[in-house]
Amino acid sequence: MRLEEVVVTAQKRSENVRDVPMSLAVMSGDDMRDAGIKSFNDMARFMPNISLNDSSSSLYVRGIGSPELNPVGEQAIAFILDGVYLPRGDYLKPGFMDLERIEVLKGPQGTLFGRNASGGVINITNGQPSDEWIGSVTLTGGERNIQEGEVMISGPLSDDFSFRFAAKRRTEDGSTYSVTDNETLGDRDLEQTRLILRYNPESNFDITLGATKFGYRIETWLGNEYHEYPTDLGLVVGTLDPKLETTLDRRTSAPNDSQFDGNGYMIPLTINIDVGDSTITSITSIAELEDNQGGDIDNTAADIAALPIHMKNSQFSQELRFTSAPGDFEYIAGLYYFTAQQDTELSLPLYLGANTVFTYLGDTLLGDSLPIVGDILGLISPLVPTGSSGDEVDSLVELNDISTTSAAIFGQAKWQMLDELALIVGARYSRDVKDGFYGAYSTGPAPIFPLLTGVDFEVEAKVVDKDFSPKVSLSWEPFDEATFYATYAQGFRAGSFNNGATFPDKVLFDAESSDTYELGVKTELLGGAARLNVGLFQTIYQDYQISTFIGLGYITSNAEEVESRGVEADGTLMLLPGLILNGNVGYNDAKFIKHTNGGCPTKSVSQDPGALLGSATNSNEVCDLSGRDLHRAPKWNGSIRLDYVFEPFNWGVDLFAGVDATFKGDELFDSDLDPLDSQEAHWLYNARIGIKSQLDTWRVEVHGKNLSDELIKLWSGDAILASGGHFASTNNPRYFFATVSYRY
Numbered sequence: 001m002r003l004e005e006v007v008v009t010a011q012k013r014s015e016n017v018r019d020v021p022m023s024l025a026v027m028s029g030d031d032m033r034d035a036g037i038k039s040f041n042d043m044a045r046f047m048p049n050i051s052l053n054d055s056s057s058s059l060y061v062r063g064i065g066s067p068e069l070n071p072v073g074e075q076a077i078a079f080i081l082d083g084v085y086l087p088r089g090d091y092l093k094p095g096f097m098d099l100e101r102i103e104v105l106k107g108p109q110g111t112l113f114g115r116n117a118s119g120g121v122i123n124i125t126n127g128q129p130s131d132e133w134i135g136s137v138t139l140t141g142g143e144r145n146i147q148e149g150e151v152m153i154s155g156p157l158s159d160d161f162s163f164r165f166a167a168k169r170r171t172e173d174g175s176t177y178s179v180t181d182n183e184t185l186g187d188r189d190l191e192q193t194r195l196i197l198r199y200n201p202e203s204n205f206d207i208t209l210g211a212t213k214f215g216y217r218i219e220t221w222l223g224n225e226y227h228e229y230p231t232d233l234g235l236v237v238g239t240l241d242p243k244l245e246t247t248l249d250r251r252t253s254a255p256n257d258s259q260f261d262g263n264g265y266m267i268p269l270t271i272n273i274d275v276g277d278s279t280i281t282s283i284t285s286i287a288e289l290e291d292n293q294g295g296d297i298d299n300t301a302a303d304i305a306a307l308p309i310h311m312k313n314s315q316f317s318q319e320l321r322f323t324s325a326p327g328d329f330e331y332i333a334g335l336y337y338f339t340a341q342q343d344t345e346l347s348l349p350l351y352l353g354a355n356t357v358f359t360y361l362g363d364t365l366l367g368d369s370l371p372i373v374g375d376i377l378g379l380i381s382p383l384v385p386t387g388s389s390g391d392e393v394d395s396l397v398e399l400n401d402i403s404t405t406s407a408a409i410f411g412q413a414k415w416q417m418l419d420e421l422a423l424i425v426g427a428r429y430s431r432d433v434k435d436g437f438y439g440a441y442s443t444g445p446a447p448i449f450p451l452l453t454g455v456d457f458e459v460e461a462k463v464v465d466k467d468f469s470p471k472v473s474l475s476w477e478p479f480d481e482a483t484f485y486a487t488y489a490q491g492f493r494a495g496s497f498n499n500g501a502t503f504p505d506k507v508l509f510d511a512e513s514s515d516t517y518e519l520g521v522k523t524e525l526l527g528g529a530a531r532l533n534v535g536l537f538q539t540i541y542q543d544y545q546i547s548t549f550i551g552l553g554y555i556t557s558n559a560e561e562v563e564s565r566g567v568e569a570d571g572t573l574m575l576l577p578g579l580i581l582n583g584n585v586g587y588n589d590a591k592f593i594k595h596t597n598g599g600c601p602t603k604s605v606s607q608d609p610g611a612l613l614g615s616a617t618n619s620n621e622v623c624d625l626s627g628r629d630l631h632r633a634p635k636w637n638g639s640i641r642l643d644y645v646f647e648p649f650n651w652g653v654d655l656f657a658g659v660d661a662t663f664k665g666d667e668l669f670d671s672d673l674d675p676l677d678s679q680e681a682h683w684l685y686n687a688r689i690g691i692k693s694q695l696d697t698w699r700v701e702v703h704g705k706n707l708s709d710e711l712i713k714l715w716s717g718d719a720i721l722a723s724g725g726h727f728a729s730t731n732n733p734r735y736f737f738a739t740v741s742y743r744y
Contacts, residue, residue, distance in 0.1 A: 108491020142737025
């Protein structure tokens with residue numbers, strides 16, 4: 001009995017996962033199909049120390065990640081799709097299609113992957129053209145109107161040409177019910193199509209041209225239901241929305257007019273030329289993404305405020321690298337160039353319902369407790385024109401126009417000093433330049449935002465970041481069954497612009513750097529029937545980029561020093577032929593070593609009358625969070641999975657079944673560490689059963705998800721324009737779906 005070999009491209013060459021001196025999690029497309037994994041949220045629960053919300057494309061590895069809301073900020077986790085770096089996680093919103101393998105490289109990966117890989121890398125490899133005819137059809141249906149269809153066909157067009165075509169569409173209803181619209185929030189409509197052509201006229205030369213087109217509509221945005229709402233504000237908002245819901249129960253009075261709605265494409269061209277036993281590789285790519293997101297942000301039926309955001313990203317990248325032949329001394333050297341244009345328009349219109357709130361706060365609630373605030377709010381009401389409740393009385397408009405150019409030179413060499421001892425040394429030098437414009441304006445007719453913020457203003461800036469990221473690894477294989485490794489590496493995330501700043505000094509934030517240390521062992525035991533991998537890590541971040549809620553939205557700034565350290569272990573054991581046990585566990589002690597300008601938990605206006613106008617004075621309360629735990633970094637998490645395939649009674653078909661359980665410890669969601677924005681420790685349970693041909697050409701299966709019907713938060717944060725309020729997005733309740741597939 002032997003487990004199948006796991007091959008990865010984490011070091012830009014195909015090799016056994018045991019030969020890669022770093023902590024990484026790997027799942028093949030077949031693994032994900034067998035476990036019924038349909039989304040990044042599902043996937044993350046099977047990988048230790050990963051926290052993810054795929055609706056907003058936020059991903060955290062070991063507590064390090066990118067915020068939910070900064071369309072122009074830089075990613076902490078680099079997304080690599082078929083060798084191409086993508087600067088926005090939104091490119092992955094349509095989910096998986098015709099997947100060969102996904103690798104999660106943890107910790108800074110600056111040497112080979114460069115810009116904005118300070119927290120790790122998601123390396124996705126899709127199916128490639130084949131020399132023989134193959135194909136597949138998969139149909140899925142289930143509760144919440146789940147409907148999914150996927151097709152793939154691949155084969156030779158001639159002796160020199162081959163192709164692969166795949167298409168997929170998935171629709172499903174959300175699980176939060178709007179008592180206002182009598183329909184669900186969170187509905188999804190995801191689609192993508194991919195065509196790959198390969199020209200291989202000679203054994204030492206091939207060209208691969210791909211084209212992927214995708215679209216998505218996810219009818220939710222950040223949180224869609226309140227679980228905490230200030231009593232004072234509820235008194236007046238309740239008069240505008242008699243059905244106001246403030247309990248976390250998958251019910252809300254928010255209307256169904258918030259969403260992520262986007263489309264885009266990616267076209268990569270890959271050329272490989274063998275020179276002897278070495279290879280020259282060129283990867284040229286263009287990509288574009290256009291996204292409209294946001295909508296109603298007061299999350300009530302009242303006409304108070306909205307927050308629509310339009311974003312367009314276009315990019316070009318070129319990588320040229322030389323990969324030597326494998327041997328006692330092998331190396332990779334390359335050049336990289338990247339340019340992108342990012343245009344973003346954010347608007348925050350206030351409607352006549354907002355004036356009702358201002359009048360109440362100014363005249364009734366704050367007139368005595370904080371006269372100056374009451375006076376300011378009292379000035380607003382007479383300026384507001386009369387009209388219908390949906391009429392706009394003022395709007396905050398924010399424009400971003402950012403051009404990014406990045407260039408790098410990189411290399412990595414491996415020297416097999418002894419049969420059992422290898423040294424890996426690498427480095428990357430990069431230069432990032434951003435030319436940007438940011439403007440914030442009030443468009444009237446009532447000058448509400450000039451009274452509450454620092455608008456109108458414009459900022460033009462050029463941000464230049466240079467970085468040298470080295471890496472050193474030592475790998476020792478004292479016997480065939482185990483490989484020990486030690487690694488030191490650096491990472492880097494470029495500085496950038498905020499989208500949502502209401503004062504000029506909040507527009508820019510600085511670059512981030514990181515140093516990581518890892519010790520680990522990777523084993524293959526019991527004659528290949530078992531694997532066990534254990535890794536220890538410590539990463540220290542300087543000027544860690546962190547997003548904090550300030551008044552009207554989230555603003556990215558820099559925390560002086562952050563540390564993430566812990567242990568990760570994963571194992572696989574073949575108990576019997578066809579009976580396989582998988583498990584993993586992660587412990588992460590992530591803290592703010594020094595963070596003196598942290599955010600503070602918001603308070604209701606009656607508790608802190610100055611909370612409403614904190615952004616008006618540009619002096620929101622600051623909390624020293626030094627020594628506190630990092631958000632999005634549960635201390636413990638893990639999973640266990642058991643799968644069994646067997647032939648009953650010599651029927652000539654296989655039955656298969658599986659169960660899994662995933663655990664996640666207490667998790668804070670917001671950077672101000674407010675315990676109201678958290679999720680308690682919990683377990684989730686899934687199961688599946690099916691029948692398939694022994695050659696796996698067809699299969700029929702049924703999956704059950706969240707069998708104990710747990711209600712958990714996927715994200716929670718401060719409510720915009722409702723100081724002291726908190727809203728959240730939640731998981732799906734228990735549901736079942738069936739899948740029928742055929743492949744040849």
